[in-house]
Amino acid sequence: DSGVTQTPKHLITATGQRVTLRCSPRSGDLSVYWYQQSLDQGLQFLIQYYNGEERAKGNILERFSAQQFPDLHSELNLSSLELGDSALYFCASSPRGAVSYEQYFGPGTRLTVT
Amino acid sequence: AQKITQTQPGMFVQEKEAVTLDCTYDTSDPSYGLFWYKQPSSGEMIFLIYQGSYDQQNATEGRYSLNFQKARKSANLVISASQLGDSAMYFCAMREGTGNQFYFGTGTSLTVIP
Numbered sequence: 001d002s003g004v005t006q007t008p009k010h011l012i013t014a015t016g017q018r019v020t021l022r023c024s025p026r027s028g029d030l031s032v033y034w035y036q037q038s039l040d041q042g043l044q045f046l047i048q049y050y051n052g053e054e055r056a057k058g059n060i061l062e063r064f065s066a067q068q069f070p071d072l073h074s075e076l077n078l079s080s081l082e083l084g085d086s087a088l089y090f091c092a093s094s095p096r097g098a099v100s101y102e103q104y105f106g107p108g109t110r111l112t113v114t
Numbered sequence: 115a116q117k118i119t120q121t122q123p124g125m126f127v128q129e130k131e132a133v134t135l136d137c138t139y140d141t142s143d144p145s146y147g148l149f150w151y152k153q154p155s156s157g158e159m160i161f162l163i164y165q166g167s168y169d170q171q172n173a174t175e176g177r178y179s180l181n182f183q184k185a186r187k188s189a190n191l192v193i194s195a196s197q198l199g200d201s202a203m204y205f206c207a208m209r210e211g212t213g214n215q216f217y218f219g220t221g222t223s224l225t226v227i228p
Contacts, residue, residue: 002158031214042220043205056215088157094216099147099209100166103216105159 003027006091006106014114018079021109025072025093031055032074033094033103034066038087049074050096081113115140118206120219127196128227134181135191135222137206145211148189150180153203153221162204165189167211196226 003026013019025032034046036059045058049068060066063081068074078085088110092103119138127133139148150162165173165180173180181190193200206219 033216035218043218045215045218048215050214058215090159092159092216094214096214099145099211100164101209102147102149102161102164103207104161105151108157110157 002104002106004091004093004104004106006089006109008109009107010110010112012112012114013081015081015083017081017113018077019081019111021076021078021089021091021111023074023076023091023093023106025074025091026104029093029095029104030072031094031096032068032072033092034060034074034076035090035092036087037090037108038084043090046076078111083113086111086113116219117141117217118208118219120206120222122222123220124223124225126225126227127193127200129198130195132192132194133196133224135193135204135206135224137189137191137219139187139189139206139208139217141187141208141210143210143212147209148180148182149207149209149216150178150189150191151205151207151218152200153205154199155202159205163191193224198226198228200224201226 005024030051036044046060048056066076091106146167148165152160179192203221
């Protein structure tokens with residue numbers, strides 16, 4: 001158990017809908033990262049937050065947004081869903097600072113868009 | 115340029131043999147960390163091993179070792195005495211000292227043959 005929690009574990013929804021994925025980082029970790037992993041692509045970095053502020057943006061679509069709350073949990077909002085958004089979405093957390101700090105991954109949320 | 119390159123999409127190894135998974139990286143930052151993660155078919159991402167850019171010795175963790183060749187910018191993962199449970203996707207990642215973002219390679223799928 002990495003200490004990172006993600007809910008829900010599975011999500012099935014229809015095209016055009018909007019969903020929210022939730023992540024709680026490890027105790028003490030201020031950085032949260034979101035990744036998308038689909039069958040035909042590797043691990044795609046979406047966005048990173050540190051202590052409530054956006055710090056880095058990757059291949060995140062405009063239909064997607066995220067935020068980190070004062071209690072450090074984070075939410076990833078996916079709207080106007082398309083079939084191609086079906087993927088495993090990971091949240092990871094890491095302490096800020098030394099390069100030796102690895103990321104701890106949550107179990108992921110498997111999103112299926114039908 | 116890609117920050118992390120894994121050129122082996124798939125690898126096969128006989129049980130009890132050793133296998134090397136390749137990883138090259140690109141950075142101009144003198145301070146960085148290199149990581150390997152394992153992703154079994156169940157989907158979770160498991161941290162395996164870490165190597166710092168200033169570390170003089172290659173990192174080892176049980177049956178995992180990292181063959182770090184700084185001048186060649188390579189950080190290959192060596193798995194000794196392969197086991198059936200080692201069958202999984204393996205990802206190489208890097209964290210630079212100047213930022214907080216992690217960069218992941220596209221992964222190598224390892225299959226251990228009995």
